[in-house]
Each structure stands twice: as structure tokens, then as C-alpha cells.
Amino acid sequence: MKQNINPQDLIIAPKNANGTIYVRQQKGFFQRLRRNIGGLLVLLFLALPWLDVNSKQSILLDLDLLQFHVFGMTLFPQDFTLIAGLFMVATFLLFFVTSWLGRIWCGFLCPQTVWSFGYIWIEEKIEGTRNQRINLDKQPWSVKKISKKMLKHLVWLAVAFFSGTSFLAYFVPVRELYSDMLTLQWSGTVSFWIGLFTICTYGNAGWLREKMCHHMCPYARFQSVMFDNETLVVAYDENRGEGRGARKRKDDPKALGLGDCVDCNLCVDVCPVGIDIRDGLQYECIDCGACIDACDQTMTQFNYPKGLISYTSEAKLAGKSAGPLRAKIISYAVLSLIVISGMVATVVNTVAVELSISRDRNVLYRINDNDDIENSYQLKILNKSSQTMRYQLKVTGLVGISSSKNQLIEVASGELLDVVLTLTASPEDIKQPVTKLTFIIEANDNPDITVSTETRFFAL
Secondary structure (H helix, E strand, O other), X not given: OOEOOOHHHHOOOOOOOOOOOOOOOOOOHHHHHHHHHHHHHHHHHHHHHHOEEOOEEOEEEEOOOOEEEEOOEEEOHHHHHHHHHHHHHHHHXXXXXXXXXXXXXXXXXXXXXXXXXXXXXXXXXXXXOHHHHXXXXXXXXXXXXXHHHHHHHHHHHHHHHHHHHHHHOOOOOHHHHHHHHHOOOOOHHHHHHHHHHHHHHHHHHHHHOHHHHHHHXXXXXXXXXXXXXXXXXXXXXXXXXXXXXXXXXXXXHHHHOOOOOOOOOHHHHOOOOOOOHHHOEOOOOOOOOHHHHHHHHHHHHOOOOOOOEEEEOHHHHOOOOOOOOOHHHHHXXXXXXXXXXXXXXXXXXXXXXXXXXXXXXXXXXXXXXXXXXXXXXXXXXXXOOOOOEEEEEEEEOOOOOEEOOOOOEEEOOOOEEEEEEEEEEOHHHOOOOEEEEEEEEEEOOOOOOEEEEEEEEEOO
């Protein structure tokens, strides 16, 4: 298996003069797997905004209020470290999976692939099989051709529109979004983003398709950094397949001086990015496995062993596979587990309330009519839980100190409440000019929700 280095040398000439790739429908193990995974991902994409957790939408990224609700947990801009941690987890997992399984993300999980195959399925249902679509495009324009083309694009646009509204439902409350749609009350901002996502989905999945993988997606360009001789990729066994050539099913290929490849070209016809896998490893390949299913189907018809095209590695094809448990994979796996563990620990230890304290900057301290010392503070209490909470405020660090705020403090879900209070202490209880105090906020109904912050009490 040869590996081409210069991407320009890997670009395959279009299969048709107009540059269109007509993908043949293919059945088989990998295509069933791809369709099942894609269907599950689409179902989750559509359903998640409709699910409620603790009376809130399961995932809602409210940019207006700068609140991100994720499965009952509310995140704020102060929780940016969690978002950064999420990107770190994704990065290490990408390195680990790509080094081990190649571009499996592109072939089975990437939204561009899922939607593109969906659009190809719609195209086939309306315009027919691959050969019928080619013949239809060659025909002069007629009522039949125009009606089929219009129906296809209308369905494409409908799917794109529904995809766009489903995507925006992660940023706008879903029931409000669709209620406003039915009553034609969408704001200009909502209408703009729906229109933009509709156009992007329609254009990417309907028109650009493989061009996104060829020219726009950066993943194809830097994947070679993570590849090695043991990385699993879709590959053609050149030693077994060459020389390729047509023959009858009952012919003995050895007597004809032929390899197992019958040169049926099905591996090219089913490829969504229009490459010939027999030319070696190419950066356009998305590892969807369509060519494997097509080749295995042909091998079965000729009573040849399957696996002429398979998920394999360069080392295995050369007969010197070192096995999957190699140092690089283990290192990426360990690093991924460390980052994931850190992320999980951070989420688990995240407290559903935040407390910040600032002193009165105008007056260091005051002496009241009873000759007691007073210090003023401003507290900011942020309720990050999904329900209204009542908090008890406690102050420790100075015997006999009293607070002007002794009643429970009620804070609505997602609210940042300002609380101004005064602490008072008798001069007899104050042993030093500056005393360290600790403010403690504790949820009245859930003692596990508590947070403390230190400050100073002045009595010079």
C-alpha cells in the first residue's frame, strides 16, 4: 500500500464531465452500521432539545442571558474552564481514535457525512438509481425532468429548514421557537439564523458534499500527522488483487495470470468522494467502508475470499503487524483518560452556588452610636442550580460578631443577587486591627450545597 505525500497528486479526475459524482447505493455490513449510527445521531440531535431535566430544557445555550443549561446543570461565563476542558477531551480523543482507527469519525460520525448520505438517499428515491440519474442529467430539459429536479430540491430544502430549526433549538427554547414559527412571530435575528443554517445545510449536503472533504475540512490535511504504519485504514491488497482484469466466474485467475480484482469498478461507483481505493492511501478517503461492502459482494459472486479491500494497516499488508497495543496508542489512551477524569472531577465538584465579596471602598470602618465597630460589604450570590434556592449566611472568625442580614436569602435559578450587609463587633472582642473572616453560604434545603469566601474586618 503506497502513501502519497503531495495532496495535489491525490486529486482524482471527476467521473463525469460536469464534475458530478453519482454514488451507487450499496448494501453490506459497514453500510448498515453507518446508517444505524447516523440514524441514532440524527434522532438524538432532533430529540435532545425536547427533553426536560429538572423542568429545564436538557441542552439550551442561552446567549442572551449567558446561561448554558446542560442536563440540569447551569453554566455561566465563569465556568469557561469547563468548556476549555471539553475541547481538551475532544482533542485527545481525536488523537487517540485517529491513531488507532484512522478517519472513522469522517466515515461514521461526521454530520457532513450523515447529511450527505441522507441527501443522496433522497436523490435516489426521486431520480432513481445511479445509471438513471446519469441518464436523466444527459436528457434535454422536459416537464418530467424539471418536475423531478424541483421535487428533489424542495425536499432537500425542507430537510435543510427542519435541520436549521432543530439546530437553533439548542440556542432558543424549543417550544417557544416552534410556537413562534406557527404564529409567524419569529424575530429578525431568529429568521436570519434559520435562513443561514438552511442555506448552509442545503449547500453542503446537496451541492458541495465531497468538496467539503477535499478542499475545506482541515482534518483531512493534518490526519497524516497522527497516522503510522499500524493505523487502521480502508486499503486495497495490491499483492492479492493485481493484475486486475475482467474474467468469467468459472475462469481460473491463476491460469489467466490475473489477481483477484475483477476490475468491476464498483469500489469507485459506491465511493462518496469519487476516488479509486486501488490507487493507494489518499487523503480524500473518509473510511466509510462502502468500497469494502462492494468488493466483498463481488468476491462472494466469484467465490473468492472476502477482504480484498478491508480495514487493515500498511504493516499488516506487508506481513509485519505489531498489533494494536503499541506505545503511541497506549500513550494517547492514558492521556485521554487523565483529561476525562479531570473533566469529570471538575464537573462533580462544581458547586451550584457562587459567592463573591467586596468591601465598602469609601469607608474602611465606622463607629456607631454604641461605640461598636462596623464594616460594610457587598455580596454577589449566583444560583447556578435549576431551581430557586434559599441560603443561610454565616460569618466565622470573630467571636460576638453580628450581621444585619440574618434572614434566609432567596435567589432564583440563574439569578445573580446583590446583597448589602453590615457586620458589627464590640471593641472588646477585637484582638487585632485586621481580622480574617469567613463568609459561608449554605442552601437551607440542601446542606451539601455550600460555599465559603474569606475577607477582612478592619478596626484600626
